[in-house]
Amino acid sequence: MKVLIIGGGSMGYTFAESFLSSHVIRPNDLTILDHNTQRIELLMRQLKANIETKPDNFISEQDLIVLAVKPQDSEKLCNHIRTFIKPNQVVLSIMAGVKMATLQNALGLSKIIRAMPNLPAQVGMGMTAFTASDEVSRHELIEVQNLLSTTGRAIYFEREDMIDAATAVSGSGPAYVYYFMQNMIDAATQIGFSESQAELMVWQTMLGALHLHNKSNLSCNEWIKRVASKGGTTEAALNVFNQNQMSDTIQQGIKAAFDRAEELGR
Numbered sequence: 001m002k003v004l005i006i007g008g009g010s011m012g013y014t015f016a017e018s019f020l021s022s023h024v025i026r027p028n029d030l031t032i033l034d035h036n037t038q039r040i041e042l043l044m045r046q047l048k049a050n051i052e053t054k055p056d057n058f059i060s061e062q063d064l065i066v067l068a069v070k071p072q073d074s075e076k077l078c079n080h081i082r083t084f085i086k087p088n089q090v091v092l093s094i095m096a097g098v099k100m101a102t103l104q105n106a107l108g109l110s111k112i113i114r115a116m117p118n119l120p121a122q123v124g125m126g127m128t129a130f131t132a133s134d135e136v137s138r139h140e141l142i143e144v145q146n147l148l149s150t151t152g153r154a155i156y157f158e159r160e161d162m163i164d165a166a167t168a169v170s171g172s173g174p175a176y177v178y179y180f181m182q183n184m185i186d187a188a189t190q191i192g193f194s195e196s197q198a199e200l201m202v203w204q205t206m207l208g209a210l211h212l213h214n215k216s217n218l219s220c221n222e223w224i225k226r227v228a229s230k231g232g233t234t235e236a237a238l239n240v241f242n243q244n245q246m247s248d249t250i251q252q253g254i255k256a257a258f259d260r261a262e263e264l265g266r
């Protein structure tokens with residue numbers, strides 16, 4: 001399968017690296033198009049793939065075209081590439097908020113797959129939600145799912161609005177985890193640990209808790225009960241979290257991210 005990635009920035013580069021290192025795509029079959037001079041130099045140095053700097057006939061030869069530019073650059077990009085697009089090509093867009101119908105109109109084709117990856121894709125631990133227009137065949141969908149799976153786990157949704165919902169949960173999710181960890185680190189330094197000691201303790205606690213959870217079928221609430229004994233230290237902390245309505249705050253935050261994702265898409 002011949003794949004073109006347009007936009008060799010943070011996500012485009014991650015996708016290219018994952019496709020190649022997993023051997024799902026051969027270097028000769030991968031092309032990256034970017035117009036940023038500095039980025040092109042880096043791509044040429046670090047990736048074994050064809051690098052292009054301007055749209056041209058090579059676009060028409062691709063089986064899959066991945067759109068990985070910022071959402072605000074989408075319209076301009078579509079205008080630049082539209083003349084080279086063939087109606088039966090498949091486009092995979094990872095641009096947040098850009099609707100499939102918008103891309104179908106802008107590019108003059110019908111086969112669109114829209115995906116929302118997240119940053120841990122950089123280490124093969126990503127979570128990608130994806131959906132597809134009706135015209136994409138089962139075979140094409142499976143091929144794209146295989147590609148997405150090289151960056152971690154991928155989950156398919158029938159409804160496109162679930163991609164905005166996924167943006168609020170897994171797309172933004174790594175930042176919520178880092179926010180919680182940073183606050184644990186700050187609290188640890190306040191009760192006497194050095195910055196590096198606090199970081200080590202929080203990172204390892206987070207990793208350990210995740211691995212433990214992974215190895216069992218207990219829910220988060222069940223694990224909480226196992227750590228928190230009656231009248232103990234964990235319960236003292238959880239009581240303060242509850243008194244300050246931390247659950248409500250987290251749920252409201254994720255709802256706000258969802259509302260914003262929908263707003264950006266309009």
Ligand SMILES: NC(=O)c1ccc[n+]([C@@H]2O[C@H](COP(=O)([O-])OP(=O)(O)OC[C@H]3O[C@@H](n4cnc5c(N)ncnc54)[C@H](OP(=O)(O)O)[C@@H]3O)[C@@H](O)[C@H]2O)c1
Pocket residue numbers: 006007008009010011012033034035036039067068069070071073076077080094095096116117118119171
């Ligand atoms: N980063 C994430 O964690 C993440 C997560 C989920 C989804 N996404 C989505 O992934 C997409 C890419 O994000 P990113 O963070 O990788 O962006 P990025 O680092 O800014 O990369 C985009 C690259 O595309 C280039 N570009 C822009 N317009 C172009 C055009 N018309 N022709 C050729 N190259 C062009 C940019 O160059 P210039 O900068 O010079 O314009 C830049 O090198 C976004 O739509 C975002 O919503 C990102």
